[in-house]
Amino acid sequence: MLEVRDIHSYYGKSHILHGVSLDLKEGEMVCLIGRNGVGKSTTLKSIMGIVKPQQGSIRFHDQELVGLAPYEIARLGVGYVPEDRRIFRSLTVHENLLMGIKGGKKGSAGEGGWTVERVYELFPRLQERCNNKGSHLSGGEQQMLTVVRTLMGNPRLILVDEPTEGLAPLIVKDVLDMLATVRKSGVTVLMVEQNFKAAIKIADRFYIMSKGQIVFSGNQAELLAAEDVRKNYLEV
Amino acid sequence: MRNYLHIHNIHKDFSGLQVLTGVEFKVQEKERHAVIGPNGAGKTTLFNIISGKFKPSSGAILFKGKDISGKPPHILNRYGLSRSFQITNAFQELSVFNNILAGVRSRYGLRYNFFKKPNQNREICEKVDAIIKEVGLTDVKDQPASSLSYGQQRALEIGITLSTEPELILLDEPTAGMTREETNQAIKMIDQVTAGRTLIIIEHDMEVVFSLASMISVLHYGTILVSDTPEKIRNDQRVKDAYLGEG
Amino acid sequence: MKQKSISLITIVVLFLVGLFMPFILKQYHLNMLTEIIIFSLYAVSYNLLLGYAGLLSFGHAAFFGLGAFVTAIAIIHIPGISLWNVILIGVAATVVAGLILGGLLLRHKGSYFALLTLAFNALFYAVATKWHSVTGGDDGLSITRPNLALGFTSIPLSSLTTFYYLTLVIMGAAIVYCWYFTNTAMGKTVVLMRENEDRMKFLGYNTNISRLILFTFTGALAGLAGVFYTFHFQFVSISAISPDMTTAILLMVFVGGTKIFWGPILGVFVYVIFQNYLSNVTDRWPLFMGLIFVLMVLYVPGGLSGVIMNIKQRFFGKKNNNGDKTAQAEEVIS
């Protein structure tokens, strides 16, 4: 459903992505791993249109995304969960959720889509705090909120950037469980994760990035087998 | 032996979100101390607190026995602390020379003078050239920072950090985003330029850490997991777990 | 070194040309030139704030007007006061005002700072209007210039020519100093702060104090220009301290260009002359002023001096692979 072909992206004058290509199939959960500063987040931002790739193509269900504004991409069914929990701090939890709903369509709830009610049902913790300001939530709650806010738009694909960053172990588990739930509901997931052990449990396929390029691609077994890849690009 | 730098029980929270929960470690004079830890462990926050950008919620930082926590950065700099930034934080429109000059003249007390021209002071200019040479940017010293390659920008970042002749240097991921070759050069360069000074470094690249550090502290979920020599760290199971995750 | 001697020669030549002006120009033009020189200092001081430090103030006239009013008040209330003391008092008053206002307003940045300076300019204006017994309110104050005491002799300043020379020497010296200032440690510090204030803190600079010093310094320069404004017209009215006076200087500096030291001076020339003629040609000159403003913001944000630099670069420029932006930035910095 998503084809990224040889994209080159820049931040100002610095060349961050040197020809990244990757593919996602419907319903997959794919994880993008690699060290800090290798271009993982930039890859997601390029797909979302926040960073404009200067070269290459990104096709989503045969629709070219390069050149579209983020809101247009979002309306095509791509959701984006940024890395630093960018909830709207002065909005309440409930309002944050409402923001996720696109174009005022109160929900394609009929076909099992995400609705506020369903979110509250699945994540009672959010319902408890539904009238709190976003800034009053804990890190884990903020992260959850960021993810479900994106789900409210019923995307077909979500891009998740380091969902477990800076969270306590217990909460990491909650967040990962939640992503598993999301994925079960039929949403395709492209995730950036540093927490290798966590990632390997839940994702189907992996891409490893280094210096702005994809250096490895494979499934769980292949990744576990590729000792040298892990040594070079991931571990101590 | 008196502690040169003592980070004592530092807490920090951002509107309720606990980032540091009692960080405690000691650095001796002339030591090269690396702080490692997974992303989001609070390394950069810790750096920001030591260098005066943030105030700690509680705790103390004792530098040569004096509490310096909560002092503004410009005062800390005058005490002899200097830090680099993870993302190159130079004066982009200025030449390399003028970038370095900014720090050197600050060291020489030529900050707010209404009459003296800093670039006409021979001693200062020589000092600037020396630093530029040290970080290997002599060839590009008249080019604006924005036109440098990524590796050169990182070198400039270190050059600016050195320009105030600090005795305690804080480096925040000096080799982030560099190629292997660039990284190796950078390690060599950092090794040279920090000779005889105290160094605290945050780094992900273990190669860098093990080739530079004489002590390593592992920061994990806001506290120091362990603080020891590189050999011991390399074989510590807790550290391996922290890095590979435990989910 | 070479650059330095060229600059020095240029300054000397300009000064000599200035000395000859009274022999060449008619009284009318000399009068205009005197005014242009005074406004040039006002504009240069404003550009140190706007172009160099990146602080958009809408209250510069508060200092200009304060200098102008204090001058008139001092001359009226202290009989026999010497010219030098008048200048001293005028500048000292603006320094005090600069420190107080700066302390109060510099806590804010960007458009909020702009708004606050405007509001305080309005406050100064209201005080000048209201405090009739001291400022003359709506009527203004009129004075005669004190004699120029030089120790051994005393020169009356009643003639335009002698006053022109005094203006040329003092305003000229102040402008040349401003130019020199941009190369001094403080001058560079200010530019570096605009570029990257955060980094400056980590290099041992107290940026809050630096900004306050600069704000006060530019205020004092504007005050000095105000002192001479009163000397020149031998009259001061509330229009000297009104927000309109800030508007005028903003327009001059912007038309001339903020990126280059002499840009604002060019702006003053164009503005004073343009306004004199335009208002003779049409009563609708505010419309043209507005149009010029909007068109310049849209198409020539670098001002006239920017245009000249670009043309120069295109036809005479050495090959410069860094592009215009760097060249212009270095002009401010070097």
Added chain:
Amino acid sequence: MKKKFVYGLCFLTMVFMLALPVFAVAAEDTIKIGVTEPLSGTFKDIGERYLDGAEYAAQVINESGGLLGKKVEVIRIDSELKPDVATRKAQSLILRDGVKFFCGGTGSSVGAAMEQLAEKQNVIMFTYGMDAASMTGVKCNKNFFRPGGSTDGRSFALAQLIAKMKYKKVAIIAQDYSFGQEALAAFKKELAKISPNTKIVAELYHPAGTKDYGPYVSQIITAKPDVIFTPNWGNDLTLLLKQGRPMGMKQKVFSYYINDEVTIQALNDDKMMIGNMGAEIYTLSIPTKKNEAFVAKFYKDKGYYPTWLRGKAYIATMFWAEAVKKAGTTDVAAVIKAWEGLSYDGPAGVWTMRACDHQAQVPYWYTEIVAKTKYFKHAFEAPRGMASAKSVEVPCAETGCKMK
């Protein structure tokens, strides 16, 4: 290299700009008079009406063969209501074109600055509309003339009218600047002298350009005066009436410039105006033969009436022309000498220029606003008598003028 070029260019520009005006075409031999009025900005309409009067005077003079055989040329100067702008432009005209005569009617600050300039440059400045008494009082100088009214004269005339109509309680309100203060001071002084029983029940000052008159009007109403006196003009008069009347401020208003047709139009509600009274040195309705002839001719030439501002500027300019004619030269000293003591019998009666302070002694014409006049569809003035120049005269000794 770079700097050299830059400075060179700077210098060239300078020379070019300064040289520009040299090429301006020298005008033929005329008597030039610079009319300093706000021709842009908020008070443009007032400036333009004054200018119209002065230009009409020049037209009339030129039609009848000119002045000393030369044509009178009016140079319009947009003062922007800023003293520095006005003096700068005037100075240019003096230095460049040798203009010796200036006049203006708007803005006492502009007037004060022009008065100073006139003395320093030895030219003549006269005003027909700047009424602050101090201009021919403490600030007077030999180069400044006022062939027009003053706050003293107007306030005296209105105080006499109020005394004559036997009102016992007066509320006074004025703009809080020197013009307003001088106006109220003179009014109180005269009223205390001629009608000691009349009480001032409220004395209010408001900033010029006040937007909400509510708090002031409430204080007036609470004081329960019989009548209200105000020197307010323009928007400050419009708003006082517009906001005051619906709040129950029913009293007759005695005002300096009540017969301003623009104020009446701006109210667009004749009820608010009818019954108010004023005192002016020139009004459209002055019932003299000379005025009727003037109004008729003006109407024929222009297609509209020479209302107050136009009339004042016209008469004052004609008066100046008389002085020049008497001097027989445009020499400034000679014209000053000729104007002192000169009388001019124009549409508004006999005006005499007093030598001691250069304040013209003029009669003030009372008007009352009535519903129907022959001039306009809206309410307008009707004549209600006159205060003679003698009756409102301030003795030379009391003006504070020390002419050098």
Added chain:
Amino acid sequence: MSDIPVFFLHGLAYAGLLFLVSSGLTLIFGMMNVLNFAHAAMYMVGAYLSYTIIMQLTGQFWMALMICPVILFIIGALVERFLLRRVHAQGHLGELLLTFGLAYIITELVKWYWGNYPLAVNVTGFLSGSITIFGFIYPIYRIFVFFSAVLVGGIMALILYKTRLGIILRASVNDSEMTNTLGVNVPLVFMGVFAFGTALSGFAGVIAGPFLSTFPGMAQEILIDAFVVIVVGGFGSLGGAVVAALLIGQLQSFGVLLIPKLSVALIYLLMAAVLIIKPSGLFGEES
């Protein structure tokens, strides 16, 4: 002092007018961080347009109250789309200078088209009458001004806090990039905000016409007052603008009664005091 209630009413009426003028300015400032110098000029356009609609075309005050904001909405949208957006990259300076130049142009064009004379805009019928309160005759229009302000403030608060649009607006201020990735056309939102702010200035102009007067200096006169409201109320805070307008309204009214000598400087003194005590304004967030 039996007339104190009347002075209180005066304060309310003036506060209402101040709020009407400054609400749009605050909205644009708070949401877009643009200090719109052309705001008062737009207000002037609203007032003069209402003259044409009421006095020359329809004779209906209500008609002007509906049409003028719509016209100004369109003008605002065009200004944002074709001028403001283009200088956005230049930062605050470009935006400020642009609106500044626009203020000149618009004011002059208005004078050109409608002439340099004050114009009378009269209301008829119910609104032109007076009622008796506390034994004083009080014009209904003044009460109407206050209630229009309450209405506008109420509607703005409703939109901001009770509708999806309001959520989008507040979210855009919080983090416009994130809002964009959630499928909201943020540039369009900002265009709408600017247009709506401009429409509010037009509404204020229509209301102000019969209360004050429609004359060439009206823009200049109101601008500084509106700015002071923003400064006192706090950076872009709508609630702050309400409180500041009420404070200044009462201060003007009772200041005239109690300390007339200082009345012209009172609002500036208030501003200075607020800035010393709380630099970001009464309801502004600390920067």
